[in-house]
Amino acid sequence: MNITLTVNGNPVTCTIDAETRLLDLLRDTLHLTGTKEGCGEGECGACTVLLDGRPVNSCLVLAAQAEGKAVETIEGLAPGATMHPIQQAFVDAGGVQCGFCTPGFIMSTVALLRRTAQPTDEEIRTALEGNLCRCTGYAKILEAVRLAADRIRESTP
Secondary structure, three states, X not given: OEEEEEEOOEEEEEEOOOOOEHHHHHHHHOOOOOOOOOOOOOOOOOOEEEEOOXXXXXXXXXXXXXXXXXXXXXXXXXXXXXXXXXXXXXXXXXXXXXXXXXXXXXXXXXXXXHHOOOXXXXXXXXXXXXXXXXXXXXXXXXXXXXXXXXXXXXXXX
């Protein structure tokens, strides 16, 4: 079957099998490997992307369900070697260690900060509850989200 969608602002048309997951379309067909497969069951959040602005586990979404929709991945956040403010905040706050879960955390954070400029710790925890990290203990991740929110607010006129 043929599908047409927008990925990181670019129109894409692909021929896929009906059972192709969005995760596989992104990684195997479009070679956007920043989105990671952790559990493959929607439990870890490593594969989080934004689908029409909402965070989804791409391992649970069929690619056909993205027909006509906009998909944003970690690769689409910043051009070239420049980091998005959220990515930079994760680095600066030490919210990354092995980095495997980081793209999913960042994409969940993007969705949160687009809808809530100054989230409370409770709102941050709720927004990130579908993302698991085995390395950081979460304190640095929460710090990174708060830092990103501050920086984005300060840079917005």
